[in-house]
Amino acid sequence: MSESPDPAPRPDDGAAPVDPVYRDAVVDLLGVISYGEITAFERLADDSKLAPTMQDKVALATMAATELGKVGRLHQRISELGGDPFAAMAPFRVAIDSFHQHTAPSDWLEGLVKAFVGDGLANDFYREIAAFLDPGTRDLVLASLDDDGGHAAFVVERVREGIATDPRHGGRLALWGRRLMGEALTQAQRVAADRDSLTALLTGGVDRPGLDLAALGRMFTRLTERHAERMSELGLDS
Structure with a gap:
């Protein structure tokens, strides 16, 4: 069984934070999740063309619509924080688009595995970061990652x-x-290298304690374990 995320200090309410470093980090996080949802919509809609039956086509198209439906709430929160939703998404387009270009599925089954494993890895990472958010923003992020449609x-x-x-x-x-996991980790490293604010959410600052190296190691162990669990659910070796 996977470990629980390491406990993290958080602001006490969902009001817009006054700390500009924290605010920038939240806007970045909501921006990357938003763009991830939009590309998930595009990818799933495109993958539905590979579906072997009409029932499967409709199921995948429904999944795509669900992803797009989550974007509005994320953009609203970015605006509440004084940010521009489209400007917030812009820094992540290259990294996310590159990931999808390098992991284009060749058939229906590869598309399904990518939707389950690839998106699952990203969502697990965002859930880890969510532990460092104020309750209102944390709840919004977690809701955007929920699989509420089965x-x-x-x-x-x-x-x-x-x-x-x-x-x-x-x-x-x-x-x-395995390839999806490798590409996803490469993408995450690229995003973190480009956006110091996201790294700051995990590592903290003078007024916000974060994860030390040992805790960061445990976090990546949890991500790896969850990937293995998903692969096992699919009947595949990790």
Whole structure:
């Protein structure tokens, strides 16, 4: 079982923070999540064209619509903090677009694994960061990451069905899952290197204690463990 996130000090309410460093970090975080939701919508809508049945096509299109529907609330919070939603998303376009260009699925099953494993890795990382947010913003972030439509169960069922129909899919999809994790970590490192404010949320400052090296190590261990759990759910080796 995965460890729980390390406890982190947080502001006591959801009001707009007065600390400009914290504010910039929150705007950046909401910006990268927003752009991730928009690209998820585009990707899922495009992947629906690969669906083998009309039922599968509708299911994936519904998943896409759900992702897009979350963006409005994130943009509203950015505006409340005095930021511009589109300016907040702009710094992350290159890194996120590059990830999707390097991980374009070649078929229906690869698209499903990417939606489950790739998005899951990103969401786990954002949940870790959410532990350092004020309650109002934290709740908004967590709500934007929730699978409130049962989409994960649909993906797991379809991937397992595909492997049962042709066991040869198992090996290549396992390799695909490992590649997704490697690309996702590269993307995360690139974003962190470009945006010091996000790193500051985790490492803290003079007035906001953060994670030390040991705690950061435990965080990445949790991310790796959750990836392995997802791969196992799909019937794949991690």
